[in-house]
Amino acid sequence: MYHKTTGYRIFNGFNLFFIAAVSLLCVLPLVHILAVSFSGKAAASANLVTLWPIDFTVDAYTKTFGNSNFLSALWISVQRTVFGTLLSMVLVILTAYPLSKESLNFKGRSLYAWFFIFTMLFSGGLIPSYILIQKLGLINTLWALILPGAVAVWNLILMMNFFRNVPKELEEAAFIDGANHITTLFRIYLPVSMPAIATISLFTMVGQWNSWFDGLIYMNDAAKYPLATLMQTIIVQQDFSNMNVDATQLQNMSQRTVNAAQIFIGALPILLVYPFLQRFFVKGIVLGAVKE
């Protein structure tokens, strides 16, 4: 038996150690930033903080939440996440259902399918999309963040593949009882597809919350930025003009701890939904590609 040999035991020891180390490496940066965010500004500026806060204080968080720009960006992010996910899920479900039918029973299916798939292969690119949003008058509106990506083709494919695996007998029985497509979708398909809908909704929510680039190009006014975009400009581009703080105030606080607090708040919703997400996404990926 191999697991009794000395060589295998040594390997096993090293292996467990290696996996533990690599796994911890995946979250240590987050722990570090959390520790910095709760540390005193002096300790943070002197680079004393590693994985545990020094001179524990919630100063950085009170400052962050006392900032009106931060709060309004947070509110915009919440709105885009809620409405963007709702709209996208309605569209994805309504589109996936017809596309899950056989071409034989639903003439035009292939044409519709390729109409959507082609947008994954080719796009007009950044500048034409920008010009379009501008011509539609959507600059600085929430619509610019929600509408362009609402028909998420990859999610559509996941949903369609799930619908196709719903036993045909259910549908046939419903049709014999006189149901039409609309009743079949809402009374048969939706109830049995809840796991898939939950998975795809969570993916969409994470995507909406994390989205920052559309905010950067479609919002001219920094006051309209969603949180991810605001963080991008303040922390990554180091452009402090978007924070309404004067220079002396800026010097008085350790920007490092405030940055850390903002980074952590930006990651927090993801960390909160992660346990639910993890329950589903393995299934979600397997749902998309690997089929036994």
Next chain:
Amino acid sequence: MAMEQPLTTNTPMRQATHNPRKRTRWNFKRNWPLHLMLLPSVLLTLLFAYVPMGGIIIAFQDFKPWLGFTGSKWVGWDNFRFMFEYPDSVQVIWNTVLIAAMKIVAGLVAPVVFAILLNEVRNSTFKRFSQTLVYLPHFLSWVVLGGILLDMLSPEGGLINQVLAAVGIEPIFFLGDGDWFRVTVVISDVWKEFGFGTIVFLAALAGINPALYEASEVDGATRLKQTLHITLPALVPMIIVVGTLSLGNILNAGFDQIFNLYNPLVYDKGDIIDTFVYRMGILNGKMSFATAVGLFKSFVAMFLVITAYRMAYKIANYRIF
């Protein structure tokens, strides 16, 4: 791993034989709700995906917003010719391919190795705990991770440089030196995505018939021999699929990541097509040139993706729908 059946083969037989004329009819009486359900998505896709495709016309113009699509001067292929003569854009294409290629290789090797090692772990609690941790970075955005990396990689006392200093290495300006920038980009991308990448390989490993291991043990195979002759071969189809499909990304070096990590110091070695298009088009107002570069990328990428999916279908019978 047997994928979805081809679209036309799993139709119930009786429908095909019962009334063959049915297949040519639209059957609106029963199917109108299907068309109605598709309508909103079709309209939105037309507007937000197909209308901008018409906008690529500006790649062949000297587009000025105040002159519009009809008033701007037609310049034919000039923007494309300029792209291949302008040293900056040639460098940018090379950076893109180089960074993307390194990411593809590293991003394939790391998940395979980790999946095999994780598969050796018998303690399922430990295994699940490890998976929980390594999947996490995939879900964080590059804005968050960019912020963290800027802090940790700082040459002035960032955590990484503190560790290096402790073992007597001079501080390294990871994000300010072109060569280090490329290395940092590849390593941080692998760090973010390798865990998530293991999922498909772990699924493939779970599908291996235990009888193979039992039989080889009877024949006296060591665990290493089993890994080389049973585990690894079982992963080959999935490695081919993932590897082939990632070829479609050879011009995608990761806009989100580069944009959040780069700075003017590393434009020469770290600038990629997508970041270049953004700076040229949105910041410098060279809309036509930026669109031409973007169009070039779109076309090559489309060709690569189609080829990749065809290859994946031929070699490993993989299809997404």
